Amino acid sequence: MSIWRLICLSLLLPCDTAHSLAAAGVLRRAPPPPSIAMQLGSKRVNRRKRGAQVAERQKELDRLRLERPAAPRGASRPADAAARRPPFRYLCVLDVEATCEKDARHFVHEIIEFPVVVVDLYEKAVVGEFHTYVRPTANATLSQFCTALTGITQDRVDAAPTLEQVLESFEEWRIEQKLVHSEGFAGPEDFAFAADGPWDLRFFLHAECVRKGIAKAPYFGKWVNIKSMFADFYRTRSCKIHKMLQIQNMKFEGRLHSGIDDTRNIARIALRMAEDGCSFYLNEALSPRERGPNGGVFPSL
Numbered sequence: 001m002s003i004w005r006l007i008c009l010s011l012l013l014p015c016d017t018a019h020s021l022a023a024a025g026v027l028r029r030a031p032p033p034p035s036i037a038m039q040l041g042s043k044r045v046n047r048r049k050r051g052a053q054v055a056e057r058q059k060e061l062d063r064l065r066l067e068r069p070a071a072p073r074g075a076s077r078p079a080d081a082a083a084r085r086p087p088f089r090y091l092c093v094l095d096v097e098a099t100c101e102k103d104a105r106h107f108v109h110e111i112i113e114f115p116v117v118v119v120d121l122y123e124k125a126v127v128g129e130f131h132t133y134v135r136p137t138a139n140a141t142l143s144q145f146c147t148a149l150t151g152i153t154q155d156r157v158d159a160a161p162t163l164e165q166v167l168e169s170f171e172e173w174r175i176e177q178k179l180v181h182s183e184g185f186a187g188p189e190d191f192a193f194a195a196d197g198p199w200d201l202r203f204f205l206h207a208e209c210v211r212k213g214i215a216k217a218p219y220f221g222k223w224v225n226i227k228s229m230f231a232d233f234y235r236t237r238s239c240k241i242h243k244m245l246q247i248q249n250m251k252f253e254g255r256l257h258s259g260i261d262d263t264r265n266i267a268r269i270a271l272r273m274a275e276d277g278c279s280f281y282l283n284e285a286l287s288p289r290e291r292g293p294n295g296g297v298f299p300s301l
C-alpha cells in the first residue's frame, strides 16, 4: 500500500481529538496556488521578522518574570502563566532509524535504533535520554546502504534486544524516571511523545508492532508532530531538521541520520520553540480503531 493510500485511509477514519491528523498534519500543509504563494513571499519574510521581534520581547518578559523575587509559599501563580502552560510537562522526542535499501520500493522496514530525549517544557531543559539499538528479526542483515546512511553496523544490531524487549525496557525506564502517563495526557507531570513528522510513530513503530503482533502502551497513540507545529508556530513551510535549526539561528550538531544525533537536534528545536513561547499540544494521533481497546495499541490479528 502506498504512503498516499495510507494517508487517505487515515483521513477517512474517525479521530477523537480536535487536533487530529486530518486537521493538523496533512490538510493544512497543502501548498497555496503559485500566484498566491508569490504574493505571500515578501509578506512572509516581514511576518517572520515581526515574529522574531515578538519572540525577543517575550523572552525579555520571561527573563524579568524569573528575576522577580519568588512568591511566598502558598501564593497562587499568575493566571496567565498557568494558562500558557502546555497540558503535559515533558516531551519524549523520538527519531528512529530503520533498515533500508537504496531505491527499493515496498521495502519492509524494521526499527534498528530507538533513541528518546526528554525535554522538560516547564524548566525548559533536556532532562534525560534513553538510547538503544534494536535487532531486526524479519531480516537480520543490514544492507551496506543502510550502514553507510545511519552509521549503524551489523555487530551493533546483532548484539541488541528485539523491538518487543526494547518497548518493555522503555516502559521500565519511564517508570523509574517518573514520567507519568494519565488518561487524556492532561496530568501536571504527564509526558507526550514528539517526533519530526508522522513517520516514526505511525509508519515505523505502529506498522511494525501490528505486523509482529507486539502490544504497545497507550502513550504511543497520540503525539506532537514537531514538523507541522514548527511550521504553524513560525509561519513557515514545513521543512527539514537543518532548515528548522537555521530558522532558529542554530546548526545541526553531530552526524545526520544517526538516530540519537537527529533526536538531540529535534529536542533542541523543541526547546527553542518552548523558549519562544510555543504552547505544545497533541497534533497527531492514531485513530481510535488503530489504538485498540482501552486506548492501548493491540495488533489487529
Ligand SMILES: *[C@@H]1O[C@H](CO)[C@@H](O)[C@H](O)[C@H]1NC(C)=O
Residues within 6 Å of the ligand: 100, 101, 139, 140, 141, 142, 143, 144
Ligand atoms: C535481507 O536484507 C539484505 C539487505 O537489504 C538483502 O541483501 C537480503 O537479500 C535480504 N534477505 C532476504 C531473505 O530478504
